[in-house]
Amino acid sequence: MPIDDRDEVRHVNRLDATGAGDVVQARDVHGGVHIHRVEAPFAVTPSQLPGDVRGFVNRRSELSALTNLAGEQPDDPHAAAVTVITGTAGVGKTSLALHWAHRALDRFPDGQLYVNLRGYDPGQPAVPEEILDRFLRGLGVPATAIPVHLDERTSLYRSLMAGRRMLVVLDNAATAAQIRPLLPGTAACLVLVTSRSHLSGLVARDGAYRLGLDILHEDDAIALLGAVTARYRGQDQRHELVELARLCARLPLALRIAAERAASRPMMRLDELIADLPSSRDSRSPERGP
Numbered sequence: 024m025p026i027d028d029r030d031e032v033r034h035v036n037r038l039d040a041t042g043a044g045d046v047v048q049a050r051d052v053h054g055g056v057h058i059h060r061v062e063a064p065f066a067v068t069p070s071q072l073p074g075d076v077r078g079f080v081n082r083r084s085e086l087s088a089l090t091n092l093a094g095e096q097p098d099d100p101h102a103a104a105v106t107v108i109t110g111t112a113g114v115g116k117t118s119l120a121l122h123w124a125h126r127a128l129d130r131f132p133d134g135q136l137y138v139n140l141r142g143y144d145p146g147q148p149a150v151p152e153e154i155l156d157r158f159l160r161g162l163g164v165p166a167t168a169i170p171v172h173l174d175e176r177t178s179l180y181r182s183l184m185a186g187r188r189m190l191v192v193l194d195n196a197a198t199a200a201q202i203r204p205l206l207p208g209t210a211a212c213l214v215l216v217t218s219r220s221h222l223s224g225l226v227a228r229d230g231a232y233r234l235g236l237d238i239l240h241e242d243d244a245i246a247l248l249g250a251v252t253a254r255y256r257g258q259d260q261r262h263e264l265v266e267l268a269r270l271c272a273r274l275p276l277a278l279r280i281a282a283e284r285a286a287s288r289p290m291m292r293l294d295e296l297i298a299d300l301p302s303s304r305d306s307r308s309p310e311r312g313p
């Protein structure tokens with residue numbers, strides 16, 4: 024900042040230094056100077072699975088089917104193995120996928136990606152662009168390096184997944200189109216999809232294996248009721264639990280709701296609680312059809 028003949032302050036902005044590094048050029052500077060560097064992306068092993076289901080009951084044959092599928096030799100080394108768990112609403116597809124995944128973590132040393140595709144939620148289902156954005160960030164790609172177009176996002180995702188042994192859980196999917204851009208191009212990765220729909224296109228075109236999930240057997244339905252209520256109620260009779268399970272159609276979601284209701288009313292007898300259930304009232308209603 025030399026002073027010239029007229030005693031005026033003249034600003035000279037000259038860069039003499041050479042070489043790499045950050046350079047800040049400015050005229051007048053007021054206040055403090057804060058320099059923020061863009062940090063290199065941190066290396067992280069994605070571990071995105073939500074927590075396991077508490078008091079998970081049975082599903083032994085489905086769990087071992089998933090384990091066998093994960094251990095099979097791939098048909099095609101250039102495509103991820105895909106398993107689709109299908110079944111009606113509330114039958115336990117998400118719970119099964121998460122329960123198995125938590126027990127199979129050591130098969131996937133490079134981590135797990137998880138997304139709820141919201142295929143049957145009242146709002147909009149998740150679109151592949153949005154999911155890839157999340158997955159790429161999860162794989163350590165800085166936000167500024169994520170391409171705009173879907174094709175480019177998919178390419179970058181497949182490049183990053185190549186050579187990794189990862190589990191990808193695509194939960195609550197609606198359509199095959201929602202899933203296809205999220206399929207890695209390597210058999211070292213396993214994709215676990217859950218859906219209320221059969222996703223026949225994924226089975227026919229992408230070689231996915233479909234695993235159908237049914238309602239619980241009576242003993243398992245009773246075990247689920249017991250797992251939730253055990254700490255609160257001890258006096259329930261087996262025949263009452265059988266009746267409650269029947270009224271819930273042995274559907275895990277309905278069983279869990281009924282069990283939570285029973286647990287929150289520990290002083291209420293189970294037969295009174297059963298009589299109070301809407302499904303029980305319906306079954307006594309004279310207006311009921313044949």
Ligand SMILES: Nc1ncnc2c1ncn2[C@@H]1O[C@H](COP(=O)(O)OP(=O)(O)OP(=O)(O)O)[C@@H](O)[C@H]1O
Pocket residue numbers: 076077078079080081082110111112113114115116117118119195217218219247275276279
């Ligand atoms: N095997 C099980 N043991 C204990 N609880 C279970 C089991 N399966 C499901 N549940 C319970 O039942 C409820 C519904 O399960 P889940 O959300 O997995 O169903 P879903 O088939 O994925 O439903 P949706 O089609 O709505 O996605 C959950 O609260 C879960 O905790």
Ligand SMILES: [Mg+2]
Pocket residue numbers: 116117118194195217
């Ligand atoms: Mg689900």
